[in-house]
Amino acid sequence: xxxxxxxxxxxxxxxxxxVAATTGVxxxxxxxxxxxxxxxxxxxxxxxxxxxxxxxxxVASTLAVLAFDVCFVPPRFTLVVDNPRHVVTFAVxxxxxxxxxxxxxxxxxxxxxxxxxxxxxxxxxLRATLLSSVSHDLRTPxxxxxxxxxxxxxxxxxATARAELLASVVAEARRLERMLSNLLQLTRVExxxxxxxxxxxxxxxxxxxxxxxxxxxxxxxxxxxxxxVAVPVDPVLFELVLVNLIENAxxxxxxxxxxxxxxxxxxxxxxxxxxxxxxxxxxHERVFEKFYRASAAPGAGxxxxxxxAIVTAHGGTTWARPRADGGTWFVVDLPAxxxxxxxxxxxxxxxx
Amino acid sequence: xxxxxxxxxDDEPAMRRLLSATLTxxxxxxxxxxxxxxARRALAELPRLVILDLGLPDGDGLELxxxxxxxxxxxxxxxxxxxxxxxxxxxxxxxADDYLTKPFGTGELLxxxxxxxxxxxxxxxxxxxxxxxxxxxxxxxxARHVVTVDGAEVHLTPIEFRLLALxxxxxxxxxxxxxxxxxxxxxxxxxxxxxxxxxMAALRRKIEADPGRAKWLLxxxxxxxxxxxxxxxxTP
Numbered sequence: 103x104x105x106x107x108x109x110x111x112x113x114x115x116x117x118x119x120x121v122a123a124t125t126g127v128x129x130x131x132x133x134x135x136x137x138x139x140x141x142x143x144x145x146x147x148x149x150x151x152x153x154x155x156x157x158x159x160x161v162a163s164t165l166a167v168l169a170f171d172v173c174f175v176p177p178r179f180t181l182v183v184d185n186p187r188h189v190v191t192f193a194v195x196x197x198x199x200x201x202x203x204x205x206x207x208x209x210x211x212x213x214x215x216x217x218x219x220x221x222x223x224x225x226x227x228l229r230a231t232l233l234s235s236v237s238h239d240l241r242t243p244x245x246x247x248x249x250x251x252x253x254x255x256x257x258x259x260x261a262t263a264r265a266e267l268l269a270s271v272v273a274e275a276r277r278l279e280r281m282l283s284n285l286l287q288l289t290r291v292e293x294x295x296x297x298x299x300x301x302x303x304x305x306x307x308x309x310x311x312x313x314x315x316x317x318x319x320x321x322x323x324x325x326x327x328x329x330x331v332a333v334p335v336d337p338v339l340f341e342l343v344l345v346n347l348i349e350n351a352x353x354x355x356x357x358x359x360x361x362x363x364x365x366x367x368x369x370x371x372x373x374x375x376x377x378x379x380x381x382x383x384x385x386h387e388r389v390f391e392k393f394y395r396a397s398a399a400p401g402a403g404x405x406x407x408x409x410x411a412i413v414t415a416h417g418g419t420t421w422a423r424p425r426a427d428g429g430t431w432f433v434v435d436l437p438a439x440x441x442x443x444x445x446x447x448x449x450x451x452x453x454x
Numbered sequence: 455x456x457x458x459x460x461x462x463x464d465d466e467p468a469m470r471r472l473l474s475a476t477l478t479x480x481x482x483x484x485x486x487x488x489x490x491x492x493a494r495r496a497l498a499e500l501p502r503l504v505i506l507d508l509g510l511p512d513g514d515g516l517e518l519x520x521x522x523x524x525x526x527x528x529x530x531x532x533x534x535x536x537x538x539x540x541x542x543x544x545x546x547x548x549x550a551d552d553y554l555t556k557p558f559g560t561g562e563l564l565x566x567x568x569x570x571x572x573x574x575x576x577x578x579x580x581x582x583x584x585x586x587x588x589x590x591x592x593x594x595x596x597a598r599h600v601v602t603v604d605g606a607e608v609h610l611t612p613i614e615f616r617l618l619a620l621x622x623x624x625x626x627x628x629x630x631x632x633x634x635x636x637x638x639x640x641x642x643x644x645x646x647x648x649x650x651x652x653x654m655a656a657l658r659r660k661i662e663a664d665p666g667r668a669k670w671l672l673x674x675x676x677x678x679x680x681x682x683x684x685x686x687x688x689t690p
Contacts, residue, residue: 272559279557301648303655305666310673326666330655338539338676361666 117151117162125169132174140174141191148195152202159203167192239281243274250274276318280349284404287342288392291411297336299416301441304328304372307337308361311344319352324359331363333370334439339412344374346405347432351376354397355429370436377429386422386430409434458502458571459483463493463518464533465511473505476560493518502574503567504530506550508541516541516548523549529570533558539676546630546677553628553677569626569683587622589681590670592661594622603661613638614657617650621671626683628674654679 124147128140144166151162171181175188183189250267253259259267308326316322333340344361351359355376363372381389385396392407409432413420418436425431460482462473467488474484485501487493490513493506504522508515515532522528532545532553542553551570554563587594591604594615601610601618610618616638620629631647639649658665672680 275557301651303651305658306651306655306668306673307675308666309658309668310675312667313672324667326664328666330659332651332655341675 113151113154113158114161117154117158118165120147120150121162121165121169123147124166125173128170128174137174137188138191141170141195144170144195145198148199149202152199153206156200156203156207159199163196163199167195170195240278243278243281246274247271247278281404284342284346284408287339288404288408288411291339291408291415295415297339297412297415299334300337301332301334302337302340303330303332304363305330307333307335307341307344311341311348312361314341314345315348315352319349322348322352322359323357324348324361326361328361328363328372331365331370331372332441333372333436334441335416335436336412339415343409343412343434346409347374347434350405350432351378351430354378365438367438369438372434372436373431374434375425375429375431377425380424380428380430381422386424389422390420406432457481457483459485459499460567461485461487461493461496461499461501461504463487463490463496463504463510463515464507465489465509466507469507473563476563480564489513490515490518494521497522501528503571504528505563505567506530506532506545508532508534508538508545516545519545519548519550527574529567529574531563531566531570543630543632543677546628547632551627565683566626573624573627585623587619589622589625590684592618592622592670594619601661608660610657610660611653613653614660617653617657618661621679621681625681628678628680630678632678634678 121144124143128143131143132140148159148163148166152159168181171183171188171192172179176184250271254264254267254271305326305328308328312322312324312326348359348361351374355378358377360375361372362375363370365371381396388394389396390406390410391403393403394407395403410420413434413436416436418434420432420434422430422432460477462470462477462484463486464470464473465488470486470488474486477484485496485499487496489511493504493510504518506515506518519530519532522530530545530550532542532550533556534541534545534553535556542555546553551573552566554566585596587596593602595601596619599615601608601615617634620634620637631650632644635644635646635650639646643649654671655665658668658671662668662671670682672682674680
């Protein structure tokens, strides 16, 4: 069933247009066809109008009856009807229009209800997945933290072991923090926040993201070859895109990482490549699903879902493809937008 | 590093306890405040530095920054959650010296405190017009308008020179987009972050060995820029 806008002036206007057009066709065909066939011409017009709702259906069928009567039913060009048989034709036209309009209305209501039920079911399902994932993935680091911290507090534990225990507390707490911030950003982006867009050079984003990941993991072997490409993005959200792609490559791939970018007239393409074992063919798409993990490495399976949600909110697309010589490329495509003038106003002169 | 009184303002007792224990272990004396009113009273004890959580039960921590800045150069380090970029920027623009995103390591906090205390000690006035700044491989000579990287002169545009001068004057300190735009382009340009980004990108390409992995001109996403502090530049 076509999804039509509600009974607006537009739909009423279009029923007038459809009936007028049909009358035009009828006037041309009049010398060659029977009156009954002409009446049939109006049926499609009335049906089309009826799909838009009961109001347009009534307008269209009234107009159709009047036009048919005046233009074609003898005596022509009067409202008078010679043969009572034509009154039946008029009644059929009205009846058809009302029946179709009622059916269309019912269909529309049914579709809306089904859609609501769908959304509710999906939300329920998501909530259930979320809960089970959150309780498992957040509990694991919490369990480590609790156990390690209580052992460290035990005076019998030697100093070297204590240092090791405390290091694992720090590492697990950081992991917990990353998971929570991914979860938070995902919820935010999916509930439809509008990214605040600014022109940001990609080398700035890559540098900041690499530095943030390196603060947690230590130095990462990576080359950045993004030239002077700039993108209109939310700088905070897009840094998270890069942080997640880099973390993903470090955790599931292998160094050296490559961050490259190209721009042509239609789009900007950013790619993050690693030299790991690569993904199974079926996983290239699945890795972007929430809570999906392609490997046994610890994590909540949220990083790439966040990447996709943020890129989509920017009107872009993202996917993974295998590298010819081992590893995976993660691709982010953004639609090209003309950049504003690069040069700012002259600096304020200040006495030195 | 020894001594000095530090005021800790945070409504979470657990956080205050932790910070207090850490700072005491590093030779500081500590006074704690759980809300704005307590913090205002504690200022009378003349702390050397304030660590301030922005979300307080009886008002905005930003007010405390303004109160302090109205009368002194007392260093203020703001701590806040990651999702509150705007609050951080407001606090920095109101005169806070630095910010830390929760959760943070205490090593990071101590490093930021060191920078803030050093700036407070040297912030007796604007640099002399003939000042020469040296940070890492960079040397910037104000009077001669010359910048060298590892001894080799690089040509900078006037805008790039002024941006670099501001950042080198405050190594380790984050300068907000708004602040840099106001000082270099004037108050009418404070929203034009893309001007700033374009010129910072050009500057990075001229003075960083690998502009995609900047080692000195650091970006604080959504907030501003920071010239890295030399790792071994110890106490004031």
